[in-house]
Amino acid sequence: MPVCPNCASCQTVKNGRIHNGKQRFKCHECGRQFVEHSPKKVIDLGTRELIDQLLLSRISLAGIARTTQVSEPDLKTT
Incomplete structure (x- = not known):
């Protein structure tokens, strides 16, 4: 079983599939x-x-993406 990306626990179980057929897992911890x-x-x-501090400073998403090395689509989901 894979390791949980949140708490690094090995106690995971299968938990169905997502829309494109990939296996989904759930952590017991x-x-x-x-x-x-x-x-x-x-x-x-x-x-x-x-990122939160830079957003409060009203810096553009492109500037935040360059300084933090996080892509713009990933910034929009955080």
Whole structure:
């Protein structure tokens, strides 16, 4: 079984499939549902806090993407 990306627990179980047929898993420790080898990038907490501060400073998304090295589509989902 894959390791949970949220809490690094090995106690995961299969939990159905997503719309394109990939296997979905659920962690027993934290309850998070995830897909193994997901193309979605997980942004760490320190970078998220920096992004929030830059947004409050009214810096453009393109500028934030360059400084934090996070793509613009990933910025829009955070």
